[in-house]
Amino acid sequence: LLMKKSNANFPKTVEGQVFHVGIKRGEMGDLSRAKLLSRWLDADTPIFQRESRRGFLTITGKYKGVPVSIVGIGMGLSMMDFFVREARAVVDGSMIIIRFGTCGTIGKATAGDVVIPEGSFVVTKNYDYPIFENKEIAVQDYEIKTKEQPYNISKVIYGDKEIRGLIQKQLLNSGIPQNQIFQGLNATCDSFYSSQGRLDKNFVDHNKELFKSICTKYPDAESLEMETFMLFYLAKCSTDAPYRFQRKANNEQRNSIRAAATAVVISNRKTNEFVDPDRLDDLVKIVGEAVLKVLLEIELDEVHFEDDECVW
Template identity: 25%
Template sequence: MSIKNSELILNPDGSIYHLNLKPENISNTIILVGDQDRVEKITKHFDTVDFKTQKREFKTQTGTYKGKRITVISTGIGPDNIDIVLNELDALVNIDLKTRKPKDTLTSLDILRVGTSGSLQSDIPVDAIVLSSHGLDINGMLHSYQIQPISNPKMEDAFIKQTQWSPLKARPIIIENSKKLEAQFKSKTTHSGITATAGGFYASQGRVLRLPLQDDTLNGKMDAFNFEGVCITNLEMETSAIYGLAKLMGHHALSLNAIIANRANGTFSENPKKAVENLILYTLERLS
């Protein structure tokens, strides 16, 4: 059965609605960044750039680095935007946009997040690279999908118990990364652990301006969480959504973050641009 026009929305030129892309515009290797200005900070290292487009915050450039074709896309901020980007990328490779039917043979993408984050652990210094072993969904977006096959109930139950998680909030979901990509990108220079994904920047991450928090001790309890030697290394707004949707759709995903702040000891990178540049070069070299 064909997917209805209201569910799979295409632009008049046949491109997918939000990303403004056609299947031929992307590679099977995708780098996701939050900030649209970071797209060119990556593609400036490319040997060639053969495609460019932008619609809203979604900026895309595709080209080659040392002979490997790579697509870089800005997602903007938050799990809601990841929901758009991952679904539309999957549609580009796994749905025939003319017949509006899923393909018989499915394509698996390699999806890498290259981002910035703050460390929650005092032993992970600023300017370090964190490779996310798991994504911890504390925002609830993934509950709209059938997530039972990809969740980790034992670890989730331990998190709920150790943090005294409010039953009024969505149940936390913990999703593993792609072991294939982890093997490719893990090294002696990377730190590894759980990346928590919040649904907002302020109260969701324990920041107080004028409004009180539902639980003003949550950050400390998250810092102290440990499950069989695995702790929460950092807190941001995209990783769990990428891991969850990628795994449900059969894609490989890995999140890499340059640590520009350490919230445990109150330090901030003296040169955050250099930290991001080092992560970009590390990612490109590992891809090539």
């Protein structure tokens, strides 16, 4: 249970537990969303469920007769990398992956809204940036004096336009009003803290000006989270080399993964407002079902194997 008036700069539960590790002061110790979504799977077909030792929860079943998987991957670029590459390795044919999760926002959306990013860029700490170059110089001064920037902000990788449009349509059908749905760009960050502009006196993060730098480079930056860029990037890197799809006339190479993303805004980083936990649960159910409906609407490419075998 999150605090009703939790502070998005360092969210804690009513018991004072930190957001991810789940421990409070004096203690040293969430795949719940995937479980929440499994309620929509057809009850009359078998449901496969496995929780890995590395914290991934896979629930595979059918939604209105169509096979789908809901996978809780945890958080971060590496978890998305594990998931996309490992899932790709054990699925035949083309794949559609939609990331559904939560995010913060630095744009027009606020807590309780929903975003469907057109594209995503990655914000990473510049690990070459001096931490304490000269203790005599105040941190802000030396951010100006050094030529290096404390954070790198990448170019944008776009998601699948058709899938994005279908998500928008299904969200509207499910009763989410147009003025609570935002597109714009997503910033995927390599930390929930430093590269998402959270201020933490325990570390020197050089991030006070980060939102300004992001919004100067990308004025339509909307959401902040930790996974979407990796999904969009890997979808763009994916090849159909191991498969023989029904190719277009010019025999062009095609990506074997189509990707899109949507997220419920849980924190407004400009006002530090946090979503009401009951509202969050409702939104997860509504948006989660909308995403499953999108999967019903898209045709997957047919795959043909040479000699019934996939050659790597």
